[in-house]
Amino acid sequence: MYEFYDKDSLREYRNTLKDQNRRVALVPTMGALHEGHASLITHAHTLADEVIVSIFLNPLQFGPNEDFKRYPKPLDDDKQYCKDLAVSALFLPSNDIIYPPDAVFTNVTVPSLSSLYCGQSRPNFFSGVTNVVLRLLNLIDPDSVIFGEKDYQQYIIIKSCIESLFLPTKIYCSPIIRNQQGIALSSRNRYLSKQDRHDAASIFQSLCKVKDAVQSGILDATELTAVLKKSLSPNITIDYIAFVDEKSLTPVTMIRSGNRVLFAGTLNKTRLIDTFELTFS
Structure with a gap:
């Protein structure tokens, strides 16, 4: 090399x-x-x-x-x-x-x-x-x-x-690579304690709940935001939750297949971001 x-x-x-x-x-x-x-x-x-x-x-x-x-x-x-x-x-x-x-x-x-x-x-x-x-x-x-x-x-x-x-x-x-807890791998994950990792795993769990909700027919971005927040650890300070067009990144109010949810938050001064593609038939 x-x-x-x-x-x-x-x-x-x-x-x-x-x-x-x-x-x-x-x-x-x-x-x-x-x-x-x-x-x-x-x-x-x-x-x-x-x-x-x-x-x-x-x-x-x-x-x-x-x-x-x-x-x-x-x-x-x-x-x-x-x-x-x-x-x-x-x-x-x-x-x-x-x-x-x-x-x-x-x-x-x-x-x-x-x-x-x-x-x-x-x-x-x-x-x-x-x-x-x-x-x-x-x-x-x-x-x-x-x-x-x-x-x-x-x-x-x-x-x-x-x-x-x-x-x-x-x-x-x-594609995103995740650890066994579902946390998206990042160089900053080295900052996380054992408890932090437990809390950070709630991001993936919350995004999964959003994905399930979309596939069950809930397409309103406001409702989906509430779904995500409900499962998120209270120790995470939310920066933003955004439902966006996958090409232009413009916000969407009603989800269509292929749109994305973007998440960013802070856990004990460590910034964590994640995203899911939202698809349904």
Whole structure:
């Protein structure tokens, strides 16, 4: 497995792969890899000949009171994890590589989508995401890029960027990976205590109740919100519950098959997000 820390050597490697007609898939991460990331990498292997994983803890997507400084950074473990998953190359840029200090900062945003849901409580988050991802796509020029379903709003925003800017990269959404309790895997789950995990499992249980309600014929978003809240642990502070169109993310009042429920909340300062697709015949 190759390791690249600067853009010139990375581009030389990428050009060699182009000369060899090798397809490349990118999995962008902030490190602290887990089975959810493994599923993205496994998905990437089905799409390409070579898989590149980037690890960059992006300061632009953290707010002033968030966990940038304490975010887990087990780099040696991450490197071994990628080797075990047959990753072709790791890109490990510094902040100055991604955001050169002597360059005029070019800001890439999708305001109409970034101000919704997670963007209401984390106003700089999606701007940070789009800025780092578009830079990675331009540096690596992958044939495909893979994101996780858990971060569904992020996936739709990046998809919009790729389409609006006519980038040739194809974007894929990989299904959520959950632990035995149903909790969607996240690097931040490391912060959760045993009791926290018990409480966090109520998110999955509540979403299952919503899915069952939809399949039984309850399609009103207000009623479904009440269903979700009823089963949710009182220790979780709700940020939002949103029923949305799966393509535009616009809110819906009556569910149609294929719409989504998006959830975000906080449990003892740990942010938890989840989503379900709502289908019925």
